[in-house]
């Protein structure tokens with residue numbers, strides 16, 4: 032999802048040539064292949080958006096995959112970029128690097144101040160290692176390696192897999208299928224009370240372009256909207272957008288998860304960037320791309 036958004040953002044930028052490889056062409060967990068790619072192509076700049084990504088279920092049941100793959104991707108790409116003389120790297124982490132009980136909204140300096148959320152600890156540890164590697168390459172070797180920590184993302188190219196997807200794409204799929212089947216009710220997990228933040232992926236790509244223009248960027252910086260919705264509001268918005276007319280029931284015997292997860296985006300706003308896409312508009316556009324991806328057989332499910 033993010034890689035495609037970066038391509039949309041950069042492909043018309045004057046003077047930019049994109050060097051793209053699919054995961055089939057270049058497995059970033061293989062050190063020798065990654066070294067060979069960077070040594071041959073010698074890019075001026077790299078954005079590390081590749082990662083093993085998934086929802087709570089996948090993270091919780093396959094921690095080895097999430098820690099090993101993401102550690103290998105970070106270590107291989109950053110080291111190979113350094114050896115090939117790449118001048119600038121932007122590494123993408125995630126808001127889940129911050130402690131489970133971090134004060135809300137979460138500022139950049141709450142990193143490593145407490146225990147992580149156990150269900151995504153493996154993924155978070157790999158992302159923290161990547162962010163720290165960037166900071167240390169910059170400190171030890173003077174190269175401009177820096178990181179961005181996006182909040183929950185959504186948009187074209189998202190993953191709609193029933194077990195591996197995140198909450199927003201999962202809701203889109205669920206309510207789309209219920210609406211299509213003419214179901215009269217859908218039961219949602221928990222109370223709907225938790226609050227979450229969502230950023231359109233094209234806004235993230237724009238934030239990356241902004242950060243890549245800064246002469247002296249922070250080692251890592253939060254990228255979000257700074258605003259939040261309850262899961263109940265989100266669910267109702269998705270249901271209305273996909274045309275579900277039935278009843279939404281809540282099952283409070285299912286876990287709610289963390290009550291609130293919001294990034295503090297003051298630092299990025301002070302530097303001059305704010306998100307542009309409202310949630311209602313973003314979900315409407317994302318549902319349109321969901322339908323187009325489904326019709327063309329490109330939907331990730």
Ligand SMILES: NC(=O)c1ccc[n+]([C@@H]2O[C@H](COP(=O)([O-])OP(=O)(O)OC[C@H]3O[C@@H](n4cnc5c(N)ncnc54)[C@H](OP(=O)(O)O)[C@@H]3O)[C@@H](O)[C@H]2O)c1
Nearest residue numbers: 032033054058059060080081082084123124125181183184
């Ligand atoms: N989605 C979110 O809500 C979110 C939130 C915060 C941060 N992020 C960060 O944003 C970045 C992109 O996430 P996304 O949502 O765009 O995920 P995504 O759609 O699943 O994209 C991840 C990409 O990485 C590729 N990849 C995975 N393992 C690889 C490997 N070993 N070698 C080469 N390529 C590999 C995948 O290729 P295949 O599909 O072919 O395997 C896929 O193209 C990640 O760093 C993630 O941590 C995402």
